Amino acid sequence: MQHRVIFHIDFDYFYAQCEELRNPELKTKPVVVCVFSDRGGDSGAVATANYQARKYGVKSGMPIKFAKRKMEELQDAVFLPTDFDYYSEISESAMSIIRTYADIFEYVGKDEAYLDVTKRTEEDFTRASHLAQQLKNSLRSSVKLSSTIGISSNKLVSKIATDFKKPDGLTVVEPDKIESFLDPLPIKVIPGIGKKSEEKFHELELQTISELKKLDVFALNGLFGRKTGTYIYNAARGIDEYPVSPRGDPIQYSRIVTLKQDTKSFDSLSKDLEQLCEDVQNAIVKDNLVFKSVGIQFVQEDLSNRTKSRMLKNPTSSLEELKKTALQLLRESLADQRLQIRRLGVKVSDFSEVSGQADITNFF
DNA sequence: GACTAGTGTCGAC
DNA sequence: TTACGGTCGACACTAGTC
Numbered sequence: 001m002q003h004r005v006i007f008h009i010d011f012d013y014f015y016a017q018c019e020e021l022r023n024p025e026l027k028t029k030p031v032v033v034c035v036f037s038d039r040g041g042d043s044g045a046v047a048t049a050n051y052q053a054r055k056y057g058v059k060s061g062m063p064i065k066f067a068k069r070k071m072e073e074l075q076d077a078v079f080l081p082t083d084f085d086y087y088s089e090i091s092e093s094a095m096s097i098i099r100t101y102a103d104i105f106e107y108v109g110k111d112e113a114y115l116d117v118t119k120r121t122e123e124d125f126t127r128a129s130h131l132a133q134q135l136k137n138s139l140r141s142s143v144k145l146s147s148t149i150g151i152s153s154n155k156l157v158s159k160i161a162t163d164f165k166k167p168d169g170l171t172v173v174e175p176d177k178i179e180s181f182l183d184p185l186p187i188k189v190i191p192g193i194g195k196k197s198e199e200k201f202h203e204l205e206l207q208t209i210s211e212l213k214k215l216d217v218f219a220l221n222g223l224f225g226r227k228t229g230t231y232i233y234n235a236a237r238g239i240d241e242y243p244v245s246p247r248g249d250p251i252q253y254s255r256i257v258t259l260k261q262d263t264k265s266f267d268s269l270s271k272d273l274e275q276l277c278e279d280v281q282n283a284i285v286k287d288n289l290v291f292k293s294v295g296i297q298f299v300q301e302d303l304s305n306r307t308k309s310r311m312l313k314n315p316t317s318s319l320e321e322l323k324k325t326a327l328q329l330l331r332e333s334l335a336d337q338r339l340q341i342r343r344l345g346v347k348v349s350d351f352s353e354v355s356g357q358a359d360i361t362n363f364f
Numbered sequence: 365g366a367c368t369a370g371t372g373t374c375g376a377c
Numbered sequence: 378t379t380a381c382g383g384t385c386g387a388c389a390c391t392a393g394t395c
Contacts (some may be wrong), residue, residue, distance in 0.1 A: 035382040
């Protein structure tokens with residue numbers, strides 16, 4: 001095999017597009033899909049917005065109040081709460097079509113997947129491009145969904161190619177074009193490089209991937225640690241060997257809520273904490289798991305984080321033990337808690353399966 | 365030096 | 378000038394142990 005052929009596919013402005021789907025009148029209006037917190041009013045953040053709304057600078061993750069301010073003088077802007085069950089239905093219909101186009105399929109999220117199509121395209125990028133166009137057409141005709149596809153010889157470059165032109169894009173980057181494609185792009189297009197990492201590069205007066213390549217792997221390892229440094233070094237050169245492979249089971253379950261009001265009172269927090277424990281434990285039991293690690297998380301009034309976690313003696317799925325441990329962690333944390341707490345979370349991890357352990361001694 | 369536990373940071377969606 | 382979700386994963390760093 002000379003090279004692989006990899007698709008990255010992404011549904012355009014997914015949640016907002018779903019909303020347009022069940023209410024076509026929205027299509028001509030700015031639509032912002034919001035995660036409203038329990039605090040009431042416009043407390044919360046933007047999940048996604050359609051392109052009408054993006055014109056006004058609305059972006060994912062932005063406070064809802066900020067988005068409203070940006071569209072103040074608009075009469076027809078629409079703010080909707082998320083309906084994840086509905087988005088999941090649409091996602092599942094779409095993903096079931098996408099699977100049939102792949103030799104190997106990797107689910108990334110409700111609106112995103114990788115496909116290895118090396119075999120069925122016989123490593124031919126012209127064929128790959130036609131196949132991708134067919135897939136886009138099929139999604140549009142049967143699910144009414146618009147999507148963007150990036151094609152290259154690895155996951156990294158395919159993903160960057162998807163972001164290169166959207167919505168409704170199709171970008172092919174053949175192996176011998178990878179360098180000239182990446183060189184002029186800003187460093188931030190590399191997945192895993194967000195705001196903080198970008199700042200580090202800007203301090204070094206490095207803006208583009210071509211400039212990033214001036215740093216050797218030792219310098220990058222010094223700045224980011226060994227794994228991340230080496231990853232960035234390779235990414236700048238379009239090198240990525242990670243295979244497309246089906247996702248495994250989750251390795252942690254967590255629940256977090258925004259409190260009705262900031263507090264550091266044990267009595268107030270313990271009520272919420274118990275509810276969070278129940279929610280997490282429900283999911284654990286449903287999936288037939290036992291956990292060995294329990295953690296709690298505070299998001300403080302200044303939005304900084306505190307976490308505290310503990311390993312259990314033995315794996316368990318017991319609600320009593322989860323609550324007991326979480327409440328203990330809460331008590332210990334509050335002992336030296338200075339800032340008020342805005343959000344409270346619970347996490348369990350280090351799973352093993354409760355049954356299906358099928359007795360390893362049987363093998364001997 | 366290898367390993368585990370615990371805390372914190374960063375980032376994707 | 379502020380404003381701020383929920384869920385998940387990777388990994389850096391540190392301290393303790395052997």
